[in-house]
Amino acid sequence: MAIAFVLNGTPVELDIDPDTPLLWALRDDLELTGTKYGCGIAQCGACRVLIDGVLTPACVTNVGSLEGAFVQTIEGLSPDRSHPVQQAWAEIDVPQCGYCQSGQIMSAVALLAETPNPTDDDIDAVMERNLCRCGTYPRIRAAIKRAAQISQAQ
């Protein structure tokens, strides 16, 4: 039986094994490859997406649990990289290899939705689940603070 949910504002139906992790459904069935595979065990954060507004690792979330859910991925953040977090990321020139950055950006979006003016501890509490082997952490921290400013000016 097909599973129906809303992906980046568009209704989708998936007729696949309900045990399939959302990560692989996104990448292989729905052809949205912005959400990345890094560990498969919710350790690296590269696959973090928003499900009903809640930051969730897609690698350990089965599609069978998504009936009627609203799923947002990096591709659905803005049509033109204009989300305040994307603006701040560009301004600070955060990415190096860039592979983890979809997850980093989605985590920052979730953080700022809950906590518009995050302290360093607030940032750590959410972002510590996202690994970056290039070591862009100082710029991520700066960009989150910048994104908070951009959001408030809007």
Add this chain to the structure above:
Amino acid sequence: MTLELNRRRFLASAGVALVVPIAIPHVSFAQSVATQFNPYLRLEPDGIVTLFSPVSEMGQGTHTGHAQIVADELGVDISTIRISVPEQPAEPYRLIFGQMRSVGSFGIRSWIEPLRLASAQARTVLIEAAAQDWGVDAATLDTENGLVRSSDGARGASFAELLASASELRLPNAPTLRGFEGRRYVGEAVPRIDTPQKLDGSAVFGIDVRLPDMLFGAVRLSPTFGAEVARIDPSTASDARALVEVPGGAVVVADRWWTAKQMADGLDIEWGSSPHANVSSADLTAAMRAGLDQPEAPAAASRGDATGALEASAQVVEADYEVPFLAHAALEPIACVGQLRDGRCDVWMSTQGHDVVRVALEEATGLPASAIYIHTTFLGGAFGRKTHGEVAVEAVLASKAVEGRPVKVVWAREDDMRQGQYRPAMTARMRAALSTDGSVEAMHIRLSGPMMGREYSHITIEDGVDFFSHAVLLDQPYCETNFLLDHHEVTVPPSTCPWRAVSSSQNGFFLEAFADELAAAAGQDPIEWRRAQLADRPSHIAVLDSVARRSNWSSPLPGPNWGRGVAIVESYNSRVAQVVEVEMLDDIPVVRRVTLAIDCGEAINPGQVRAQMEGSIIDGLGPALRCQITLQNGGTVQGNYDDYPILRIPETPEIDIEIVNTGAPIGGVGEPGIPPLAPAVANAVFAATGQRRRVLPLAPDT
């Protein structure tokens, strides 16, 4: 004129585009195998300048640097530049050792002059074309923003208008290069040209490639180094599109990766025997330690009489050091899309080792190099690991098994971490004779461990020197006379592989941790002692002075359980000094602050130099503090980020960076930030505790 012939040949196919190939100053021993001579620069009528760059973009920022160099020398806006990596390794793209690879922090320093030359050649013929058209002296014209302009501003023409006539002109062999004054891009912290794609999920990495009709492959690889498949029960993957035996394991092909992965995990495989089946890290460490006690070993460097001088000395300092295997753990796992059909082999992958992949595919397919095409994507981190071609072979063999449909093979994280290609484990015994003023009269460094150069047939080990094992130590700056570096070789089951900074990563630790012991034995401050030994090296002194000043080296620390340590290492023709402040919490070092200075000569993009230094500190802290690969029963214990815990954001220290330019030649940037980090941390731990920790990682169980 070969250049001229090549240029005319490609002009014919390039229409009205202006195509500028390049003469590489290196003499390469490898023969060109490409069917296409890919020009370096192609100017099109739509105003786009395409640069075929031999360097992959893996986060190090080289593509942005190349775009800056070309934009300035040619006189175009950087937004008009596109960068593409050639599909076939060819002579013009090879490094000095004859390979097309993105390694060795060569990206800028090896290519800046060829890129400037090609860009200046293009600029010169565009100006000449305008000068002839307008009947004016070329010396009165210049380029800017994709236009040729007269110095009085009266006349101007776009490059596009001039392409046809410029293409007819002979390229000058020695065009005038623009000076470094008044440049628009070089020397500025220009934003990375690839940042926009990396903000919305549109950047394509090897693991993201999707082709029509593509199938997916998951691997099941040997849990023991050196074991091959003895028998597979095919009925355990009866729903697979294909089950393909590959070196060291099998690939299961299915319509979706998750399905393939489930079947690969469920395969009933009997593995053959391996000579390494009982090997553990404890055994290897014991063998390496025994090598330190051997009376003699093959010498890599020998000057004067180190042994005699050590025997005669009144003050000898001796210490043993150890480092473990390390995995690369790039966030993007090993992956490749391969296709084999109609006598042609194509791979789409995030590779930094084009010639390595080419050779692996030649051997696997029997096809000539001219039939092999490598389509390079962005690399989701690499750090040396993505020089290899195992996954390309797997993908191509899988494609062959499904009638030439493209197959994307993706390794799981555990496959990536457990299949070797590690930074070698190594031990070192450091001995030095100190004179009364603290200078080093004699030094003997004994290494005991693998020799990575054995894995690279294109670079031989000559006269005992292995550049994959002996960097930093061969030309250590502390002992001019009576120096001996020798290496007792211990072979190890896993393949070893360059890991960011290669042997400089462990040798920098050995040398600079020991230097700290020498300073202490001499009763001198660690920075003052280094200043005295390095007095005739102005770049070393400049970076040391920078970190001493900016770290407030002599100022009090917040508490008695704090310590400051220093280290300085020259690698890849750059000098990097670091001062690390640690706070000991229950015997565990917590790194609070890192002050870094680099002299890489001219910084093409200071923003990216800083990014690489920030990244090197954070990247280096995991292995300095707690990451290691250990072996048990012939296989790897660790498998994922839960037991190979690279640094997380809350642990990021305060970081201060200064770029010091003493006018030295351009040095590398991607790797030199790594080697001083671990010894500076270890030296800070000593300063805090009075105890030396000589084994990495420093706090393994945290």
